[in-house]
Amino acid sequence: MALQSLDVRNVSARTSPPPSARTTLEVAKLIDVSRCIGCKACQSACMEWNDLRDEIGVNAGAYTNPPDLSDQSWTLMRFTEEEIDGQLRWLILKEGCLHCAEPGCLKACPAPGAIVQYASGIVDFHEEDCIGCGDCIAGCPFDIPRLSRRDSKVYKCTLCSDRVAVGLEPACVKTCPTMAISFGSKTDMRFAAEERLPDLRERGFAHAAVYDPPGVGGTHVLYVLPHGDRPEAYGLPRDPRLGGVLRLWRSGTARTAGVVTLFSVLVAGILHYMRRGPLEVPPERPGGKEA
Amino acid sequence: MTAPREEVLLRHGNATRVAHWAVAIAFVALFLSGLALFHPFFFWISALFGGGPFLRILHPFAGVALVLVFYPYAAAHLRDNRWLPVDGRWVRNMGAYMRNEHPDVGETHKYNAGQKLMYWSMIPILALLLLTGLLVWQPWIAPHVPAGVRRAAGLLHAVGAFVMFVGIGIHVYAAIWTKGSIDAMIRGTVSGAWARFHHPAWYREMTGREPR
Numbered sequence: 080m081a082l083q084s085l086d087v088r089n090v091s092a093r094t095s096p097p098p099s100a101r102t103t104l105e106v107a108k109l110i111d112v113s114r115c116i117g118c119k120a121c122q123s124a125c126m127e128w129n130d131l132r133d134e135i136g137v138n139a140g141a142y143t144n145p146p147d148l149s150d151q152s153w154t155l156m157r158f159t160e161e162e163i164d165g166q167l168r169w170l171i172l173k174e175g176c177l178h179c180a181e182p183g184c185l186k187a188c189p190a191p192g193a194i195v196q197y198a199s200g201i202v203d204f205h206e207e208d209c210i211g212c213g214d215c216i217a218g219c220p221f222d223i224p225r226l227s228r229r230d231s232k233v234y235k236c237t238l239c240s241d242r243v244a245v246g247l248e249p250a251c252v253k254t255c256p257t258m259a260i261s262f263g264s265k266t267d268m269r270f271a272a273e274e275r276l277p278d279l280r281e282r283g284f285a286h287a288a289v290y291d292p293p294g295v296g297g298t299h300v301l302y303v304l305p306h307g308d309r310p311e312a313y314g315l316p317r318d319p320r321l322g323g324v325l326r327l328w329r330s331g332t333a334r335t336a337g338v339v340t341l342f343s344v345l346v347a348g349i350l351h352y353m354r355r356g357p358l359e360v361p362p363e364r365p366g367g368k369e370a
Numbered sequence: 371m372t373a374p375r376e377e378v379l380l381r382h383g384n385a386t387r388v389a390h391w392a393v394a395i396a397f398v399a400l401f402l403s404g405l406a407l408f409h410p411f412f413f414w415i416s417a418l419f420g421g422g423p424f425l426r427i428l429h430p431f432a433g434v435a436l437v438l439v440f441y442p443y444a445a446a447h448l449r450d451n452r453w454l455p456v457d458g459r460w461v462r463n464m465g466a467y468m469r470n471e472h473p474d475v476g477e478t479h480k481y482n483a484g485q486k487l488m489y490w491s492m493i494p495i496l497a498l499l500l501l502t503g504l505l506v507w508q509p510w511i512a513p514h515v516p517a518g519v520r521r522a523a524g525l526l527h528a529v530g531a532f533v534m535f536v537g538i539g540i541h542v543y544a545a546i547w548t549k550g551s552i553d554a555m556i557r558g559t560v561s562g563a564w565a566r567f568h569h570p571a572w573y574r575e576m577t578g579r580e581p582r
């Protein structure tokens with residue numbers, strides 16, 4: 080087997096489970112929003128490490144720049160102004176893939192191998208197998224993947240799977256000057272996040288909370304939100320879920336039942352022909368009556 | 371009066387046959403490409419289309435082409451597919467008909483009730499497939515459609531496609547089962563005996579002679 084750090088837990092559109100005898104440490108990135116100063120060093124580090132260059136756009140009247148995630152911007156500092164408890168608050172969120180334990184993107188994907196979830200918890204797109212249908216975008220509860228106009232493939236944060244595979248932390252983590260981003264095992268990160276809350280509460284953020292939404296099985300990117308009772312204020316969904324429509328649409332059982340039914344119709348046709356023979360015009364007696 | 375031997379009737383004109391086979395070819399492309407997307411068991415079919423990306427590009431164009439040919443075709447044959455009182459009789463005897471027991475199904479016109487049911491079911495199913503297919507079409511339309519709508523459209527497209535697979539599967543089997551009908555759709559003609567047996571009322575309309 081290849082690198083243990085690249086052991087696979089789940090692959091899009093697979094017909095059989097991947098090798099799973101070995102267990103691997105689950106990793107997580109912890110983003111402590113209360114420590115973030117919005118300097119965008121992580122955004123630049125992401126571009127540098129991944130060799131991405133977004134178009135130079137126009138100022139849309141906010142610090143958020145570029146205005147949205149794209150095939151060239153896999154992480155983005157989202158700035159919002161919100162009135163919370165009668166006070167104007169300037170909120171900053173490092174937006175990007177959350178590496179869900181139960182990824183909607185992977186569930187929605189019809190192309191075998193295009194989306195891979197490593198045993199470490201990292202969800203990675205393998206663009207060489209992507210067919211460009213964009214279903215992952217419809218499947219993601221956080222609206223993260225972006226279809227490139229250049230090559231019709233989807234791109235998003237890889238959690239620096241290439242760095243993590245060889246024991247390095249993601250580029251954004253390495254570069255953050257305030258240490259707002261940390262990286263380690265999921266257990267440790269969850270623990271560190273919880274540890275941060277009493278301090279924040281003492282400082283007046285009574286609703287400080289950890290964002291690790293259970294509707295997607297938890298995530299491998301955790302946020303400490305000072306206003307944890309208002310995740311929407313930061314641009315995060317309150318209760319992200321895959322939802323019944325997606326589950327039904329991509330239900331492996333329903334699809335397999337459909338394929339079995341199609342084969343049954345084929346077999347029924349063959350049996351019918353064998354048993355009943357073709358529908359032929361019977362030989363006619365003079366006068367045109369059936370024999 | 372006995373009909374002359376070697377009697378030949380024109381059943382499907384040139385335009386009808388060309389349109390029908392255009393629809394059938396588009397359907398085969400849609401069936402194969404759709405099946406590859408429907409279940410990973412069939413993804414190998416994408417090799418026939420030069421790989422997954424090109425399959426995904428081609429599929430919606432084939433769908434639109436099918437729809438553009440099918441609806442004018444269906445409109446041109448609307449008259450022959452109107453539901454008539456005699457069709458109820460075919461439906462009541464459908465079991466015996468399929469068991470090849472030659473029940474008395476009354477005087478069928480150009481198309482029997484089974485064919486008409488296929489015709490009328492395809493009209494809403496293709497409308498559904500067109501609408502839902504357009505909604506999830508990348509990169510043209512889908513970016514402007516909310517994610518929730520695309521999920522629902524994806525689900526309905528898959529369900530509609532499944533119904534069409536089964537429906538056209540039955541249509542193709544019926545064509546193979548009913549000897550002479552594929553020739554009719556290829557060369558356009560049927561024998562007088564074929565017309566008298568399968569579609570007596572149509573025979574009378576075409577020839578002015580009594581079918582029996």
Ligand code: HEM
Pocket residue numbers: 189212214397400401403404405407408409429430431432433434436437496499500501502503504506507508524525527528531532534535
């Ligand atoms: C009428 C115009 C049509 C358009 C514009 C269209 C478009 C599309 C598109 C864009 C997809 C996308 C792939 C995806 O989102 O996963 C798709 C999937 C599919 N199409 Fe169509 N299509 C059309 C007609 C048809 C027809 C007539 C059939 C069947 C005979 C069909 C069968 C399928 C199937 C089985 C899938 C896979 C769906 C799934 O697994 O969820 N399509 N179509």
Ligand code: HEM
Pocket residue numbers: 381390393394395397398440447451481485486489492538541542545551552553554555
């Ligand atoms: C794929 C292979 C197909 C084969 C082998 C096939 C075969 C045939 C044959 C032999 C007939 C002539 C029946 C007769 O003369 O009574 C026919 C008629 C017809 N076919 Fe197909 N067909 C195919 C696909 C399709 C598809 C995909 C559609 C529509 C979506 C379609 C729609 C029709 C219609 C509307 C008629 C005329 C019957 C009526 O108007 O009630 N066929 N087909």
Ligand code: SF4
Pocket residue numbers: 175176177178179182183184185202218219220221222223224235
């Ligand atoms: S956040 Fe979206 S893109 Fe990232 S793993 Fe979850 S569903 Fe996939």
